[in-house]
Amino acid sequence: MRWRVDLRASVSLLGTIIKYLAATMVIPLAVAVVYMEDVWVFVVSIAIAVAIGVGLERLDPEPDLGPREALVLVSISWFGVAVVGTIPYLLAGYGTQSTVGLQLPLGDGAAVILGALGSSIVNALFESMSGFTTTGATVLGEISFDRHSHALLMWRQLTQWLGGMGIIVLMIAILPELAVNGAQLMSSEAPGPELQKLTPKIAETARALWLIYLGFTVLLVILLYTLSVVGLAPEMDLYNAVAHGFTTLPTGGFSPQADSIAAFGAVVQWVIIPFMIVAGVNFALFWHLLRGEVDVMLKNAEFRTYAGAIAVITAVLSVLLFRGGAPPLELGGTTEGVTENALRQAAFQIGSLLNSTGYATADFAQWDGHTQFFLLFAMFIGGSAGSTGGGVKVIRWLVVFRAIRRELYTTARPDVVRPVRLGGQVVDEDAVRGIVVFTLLYFILLIFGAVFIMIDSARIGVELSALEAVSASLATIGNIGPGFGKLGPFGSYLFFPDSSKLLMVVLMWLGRLEIVPVLAVLVAGVEDVG
Amino acid sequence: MRWRVDLRASVSLLGTIIKYLAATMVIPLAVAVVYMEDVWVFVVSIAIAVAIGVGLERLDPEPDLGPREALVLVSISWFGVAVVGTIPYLLAGYGTQSTVGLQLPLGDGAAVILGALGSSIVNALFESMSGFTTTGATVLGEISFDRHSHALLMWRQLTQWLGGMGIIVLMIAILPELAVNGAQLMSSEAPGPELQKLTPKIAETARALWLIYLGFTVLLVILLYTLSVVGLAPEMDLYNAVAHGFTTLPTGGFSPQADSIAAFGAVVQWVIIPFMIVAGVNFALFWHLLRGEVDVMLKNAEFRTYAGAIAVITAVLSVLLFRGGAPPLELGGTTEGVTENALRQAAFQIGSLLNSTGYATADFAQWDGHTQFFLLFAMFIGGSAGSTGGGVKVIRWLVVFRAIRRELYTTARPDVVRPVRLGGQVVDEDAVRGIVVFTLLYFILLIFGAVFIMIDSARIGVELSALEAVSASLATIGNIGPGFGKLGPFGSYLFFPDSSKLLMVVLMWLGRLEIVPVLAVLVAGVEDVG
Numbered sequence A, B: 001m002r003w004r005v006d007l008r009a010s011v012s013l014l015g016t017i018i019k020y021l022a023a024t025m026v027i028p029l030a031v032a033v034v035y036m037e038d039v040w041v042f043v044v045s046i047a048i049a050v051a052i053g054v055g056l057e058r059l060d061p062e063p064d065l066g067p068r069e070a071l072v073l074v075s076i077s078w079f080g081v082a083v084v085g086t087i088p089y090l091l092a093g094y095g096t097q098s099t100v101g102l103q104l105p106l107g108d109g110a111a112v113i114l115g116a117l118g119s120s121i122v123n124a125l126f127e128s129m130s131g132f133t134t135t136g137a138t139v140l141g142e143i144s145f146d147r148h149s150h151a152l153l154m155w156r157q158l159t160q161w162l163g164g165m166g167i168i169v170l171m172i173a174i175l176p177e178l179a180v181n182g183a184q185l186m187s188s189e190a191p192g193p194e195l196q197k198l199t200p201k202i203a204e205t206a207r208a209l210w211l212i213y214l215g216f217t218v219l220l221v222i223l224l225y226t227l228s229v230v231g232l233a234p235e236m237d238l239y240n241a242v243a244h245g246f247t248t249l250p251t252g253g254f255s256p257q258a259d260s261i262a263a264f265g266a267v268v269q270w271v272i273i274p275f276m277i278v279a280g281v282n283f284a285l286f287w288h289l290l291r292g293e294v295d296v297m298l299k300n301a302e303f304r305t306y307a308g309a310i311a312v313i314t315a316v317l318s319v320l321l322f323r324g325g326a327p328p329l330e331l332g333g334t335t336e337g338v339t340e341n342a343l344r345q346a347a348f349q350i351g352s353l354l355n356s357t358g359y360a361t362a363d364f365a366q367w368d369g370h371t372q373f374f375l376l377f378a379m380f381i382g383g384s385a386g387s388t389g390g391g392v393k394v395i396r397w398l399v400v401f402r403a404i405r406r407e408l409y410t411t412a413r414p415d416v417v418r419p420v421r422l423g424g425q426v427v428d429e430d431a432v433r434g435i436v437v438f439t440l441l442y443f444i445l446l447i448f449g450a451v452f453i454m455i456d457s458a459r460i461g462v463e464l465s466a467l468e469a470v471s472a473s474l475a476t477i478g479n480i481g482p483g484f485g486k487l488g489p490f491g492s493y494l495f496f497p498d499s500s501k502l503l504m505v506v507l508m509w510l511g512r513l514e515i516v517p518v519l520a521v522l523v524a525g526v527e528d529v530g
């Protein structure tokens, strides 16, 4: 019995998505016009993207999307979009010092040309995938307006905004119009099981989520720009306000500033903290909040754990920093004995790393070993289901710990049958099994990734510490962004060999899609054909 | 509904076990007589152990052991035995420079006395637990006959031999005599499910396993001593032959030589390699082998995977070493460009680390970063079920990977119902669930342990790398012994704070009992009482 899937239908709908993606390039185009930068880059990019989109759509003019096709679409769409997303990077960087720009060292041998071409394409794909998966790991090397245009950096930030929730919503908005079983897609996508019950129709749900996402983004942009207007943050111009609006809510972490949020003062940092925390909350809870159902949020087991974990870990880290966990750095300043700064640095870094945003206000890669390890621990937690956060996610940890406890209890008492409960509800055994297997798979891929990166780096003579290798693997599969050591918050992934970068592209892709859909398509494909 | 368990019955049987343990102290006593060392140490130790054993037995003169009591007995016996096992260390070291000896710095304040007393007890407990759990991590600091008596070091090696299989067999041999449900104990113990079918009666099984274990030990001792007699290994005197016989088959790794097996030549190393590999094989397979059923072994899925993994990983490591993965060290010698030594060092270290023995013939803590990482990867595999090896174990990995594949497949094809198979047999779903949960729990405890050790070391000002912290956690929960960096094969765990050592004592204990029994007793106890 073969696994029959209408691949052309899936690819055709990917074409439609790419067409929409082309439309969003109008935003960086407008930035290019305003800043009088190369307009041709985005004009050509739009033309190419539209051509690809239309071409793919033609494969199947009337795509019929069943659950299997939806699964395939989910898997390939992120990859396809990331590939198309490389076009502006490659074009804008042509003939410049850009690490992600198309480089054709003319006059050299074919091997050199192909090598340089390969590296620039790999770098562009890394940056693009890092954007659309809201990872925020970068290979730009030097982040400055001298090196990159305002327009290209705005595209970089936009990819995160689109990736965070936009593309999900885009797909949910397209699919119902095609009278497709969107529920199947939803269940293999980021939003949690509760979302489907929010409103009777998927399209309405999508619209509600989209509005909440947009609302928070607009609110943050207004707040940040207001700080600038009233003189509390002169560096926060409109460009920066929009840029950080685009990358906060998707737990993205890309910033046009090389110093990330350390480029701004304490007030900006305090404003961004709650929005980072919000980005890791199940968006369905805000929908309930808007309807006045405050109880639903306050009684939600995942929300309580998420909020509690942030509070406790921030408190402990504050104490560590207050007692001297961070050296007196140029960025971030002295925290030892300074209450406000210790608390702010702790809250910012935890708000950023726990749910996978990846912004930084201090070079935590230079903190004490134990303080760094504490951050690494926080990075294992992740955001909530139905948020834009990455990682294992809080709800999975809750189920995993309850499943472990049940297993231990029934070992001692084989006579007792006990279901796993969450918020008073019995969790379906298939869901428990799926969650436990996912979490284990996450660890296995994490270790595999770390081992591969370690050996691969040694191959080209780059010495990497175990912490650097593990954090590279964790920061990409968890869609977090920065790691430790050379790949710290103000560092770069540029030095990694191309082969490691390609693996990390796959890890970011797997991580964003919560691993299972991509591998499921692969396994079903291989087993039933092979 | 309370969890009723007859604790007094369990403790009484622990008393019986301790009485048998006292009897084994006759071996180091004999060594003390031969080497004319302090005889009183073991005379007093035996007296104390017998007193404790008899005292505990009196709690319940006619213990009635049900499955629950057996579960409790399994959990407490390893701890109780480890506690009694500290007596020779504490006595022999009294008034000497020994790190594990009772130290009473008279004349100082009470706090200083209590501190020194506490540290020496913690060290002795660490060394004893490391022995009985066949971990092989040491806090002796300096291993030499100048510092420690032949008798005490023989006790140290004997604890591993007893721990590896002896204590299991001891319990299986006692319990049937008490007409107890030994099968329940077996299923919560190291030997795999196949063992119960080996012979109709548990006692016979136990005897068969005991004879196989003893047979291999005697064979190794004879081979090693023969090498000495014929002049191929003059350093391998009878003491050393017996010492290494005691610590190879239990995948123990304690050696009376500070340089471990690097103290001996290539011939000794080549002889020990196959015995280390044998120690990680399911002993039930040798029982079939003795009956001429070669097929059973060759067709066994776990054995094939175990043998295959050793072959492949050894081959890759040989190439890495041949190409210069190890600096030209005093111990181990140059491997770069030397086929025999590269192959031997690779085979020895993999044979030792993959199944958790922990011997070393080179200071692999000084090898290249990527070569070390490769070893770390091997350390995740573990031995086979029904062997003395530690770690996750090969059969679990087989089930875990098949469960993951099934999960992925059925995500793409929700219409298909597919069991997990192993060697043509359907694996019970409860067993699959138990194995997946165990593996996840292993990773969670590993990470928790590493984080605790990292933070705890920083607390007292010891700088620890991430690799050192992770390897300390892995080497103890996996009962491996050596880690990397300061705790490498020729290093020591002495520098860790007492609190970290106590955590590692718990990790060794949990790891040896495959985590679940100990925690099950704890969870059932807490939930039903609290």
Ligand SMILES: [K+]
Residues within 6 Å of the ligand: A134, A135, A136, A251, A252, A253, A356, A357, A358, A479, A480, A481
């Ligand atoms: K991120």
Ligand SMILES: [K+]
Residues within 6 Å of the ligand: B134, B135, B136, B251, B252, B253, B356, B357, B358, B479, B480, B481
């Ligand atoms: K060991």
